[in-house]
Amino acid sequence: MSTPTTGRPLAVVTGASSGIGYELAVQFVEHGFDVVVAAEDEGIGTAAQRLRRDNGPRVQPVRVDLARPEGVEELVAAVRATGRAVDALALNAGRGAGGEFVGGTELADELTVVDLNVRSTVHLAKLLLPGMVERGAGRVLFTSSIAATMPGPFQAVYNASKSFVQSFAEALRNELKDTGVTVTSLMPGPTDTEFFDRADMRDTRVGSGRKDDPRRVAEQGFAALMRGDQTVTAGSLLNKVQTAAGKIVPDKLKSAQHRRMAEPGSGG
Numbered sequence: 535m536s537t538p539t540t541g542r543p544l545a546v547v548t549g550a551s552s553g554i555g556y557e558l559a560v561q562f563v564e565h566g567f568d569v570v571v572a573a574e575d576e577g578i579g580t581a582a583q584r585l586r587r588d589n590g591p592r593v594q595p596v597r598v599d600l601a602r603p604e605g606v607e608e609l610v611a612a613v614r615a616t617g618r619a620v621d622a623l624a625l626n627a628g629r630g631a632g633g634e635f636v637g638g639t640e641l642a643d644e645l646t647v648v649d650l651n652v653r654s655t656v657h658l659a660k661l662l663l664p665g666m667v668e669r670g671a672g673r674v675l676f677t678s679s680i681a682a683t684m685p686g687p688f689q690a691v692y693n694a695s696k697s698f699v700q701s702f703a704e705a706l707r708n709e710l711k712d713t714g715v716t717v718t719s720l721m722p723g724p725t726d727t728e729f730f731d732r733a734d735m736r737d738t739r740v741g742s743g744r745k746d747d748p749r750r751v752a753e754q755g756f757a758a759l760m761r762g763d764q765t766v767t768a769g770s771l772l773n774k775v776q777t778a779a780g781k782i783v784p785d786k787l788k789s790a791q792h793r794r795m796a797e798p799g800s801g802g
Contacts, residue, residue: 542591544618546570548600548609548658549627551577553727554677554720557752558624559585559593565756567622568592572609574599600627600654601646610661619669622759623662625655626677626720630692630733632741633798644691651695655702663706663715670714675759676703678719680767683780684788688796692733707764716762720755721777722746723770739794742801746770 545562549555551573559571559581568591571582575597582595596612598605613620628651631643655676666672679693682700686693700719707717724730726745735741751768758766767777780788794800 539618540568540592542566542568543621544568544570544616545622545624546572546609546613546620546662547624547626548572548654549677551575551581553729554722554725554748554751554755555624555626556581556585557748558626558675558755560749561752561756562622562624563587563591563593565760566591568594568618570594570596570609570613570616572596572598572600573627574601574605600658601650603653603657606654606657606661610658613662619665620662620672622673622675623658623666624675624677624759625658626675627651627654628677628695630689630729630735632689632692632730632733632735632738632796634688635690638688638798639691647691647695651692652698655699659702659706663710666715667710667713672715673759673762674703674706674715674717675755676700676717676719677755678703678721678765680721680723680777680780682721683777684792685785686796687789687793688738688798689733689735689792693792704764716759718755718759718763719765720751720758720768721765722751722755722768723772723776725751735796735798737799737801738796739800740796743795744770 545567547559550571578595585593633639678700679696681693682696703719724745730741754768
């Protein structure tokens with residue numbers, strides 16, 4: 535069943551109940567996009583209410599668990615049911631799991647990180663990008679991380695997942711360079727969201743330290759997406775320095791630095 539068009543472009547944003555995802559949805563709404571926003575928690579309904587404006591763009595919440603293939607299919611079905619083309623796609627949903635890989639984290643938690651950060655990103659891109667390419671227009675934003683530039687002791691699977699997302703985004707950008715579809719990678723550093731609580735990392739140096747404002751990160755990410763930039767390192771100047779250093783500093787040294795930031799108890 536299709537719905538009539540509003541004359542506005544349509545954006546799809548995942549992980550949009552809070553944090554960077556919610557603020558990305560704010561940017562789309564404020565710039566005249568109708569949005570389909572998705573997340574697994576009931577907060578997506580509240581987020582949708584906050585996003586709505588009088589006589590403003592349409593906001594459609596979809597509560598789905600994207601860590602399950604069925605959740606991805608449900609979201610895609612909801613998007614297709616609008617009967618509209620997707621003009622912008624922000625693949626932002628992700629989570630972490632902090633602690634020692636051997637003896638410190640649960641296998642189920644690590645596999646959920648892989649399923650959400652990696653598998654669902656590929657699955658959604660595989661299903662929604664063909665329509666953009668067929669039309670010869672569209673913008674895609676992948677939320678990567680400066681974590682993608684370094685091995686992550688005590689966040690081993692999370693950092694690896696973001697390295698995958700970063701490589702995937704850059705490869706797709708090259709493949710799609712002549713199609714009219716742009717691909718942008720957003721690389722934030724530590725940001726003031728629920729991430730560190732959910733990852734059980736509040737007692738770490740990175741979890742208890744200074745963090746960037748998610749609104750600022752989203753503003754920078756949205757601006758880069760609209761320009762069609764390849765990547766944007768969002769947030770503080772330190773994030774940009776770390777990203778630049780990540781290209782020349784040996785992995786052994788980056789691992790040691792990450793250990794100091796992410797080791798349980800390091801924030802005390």
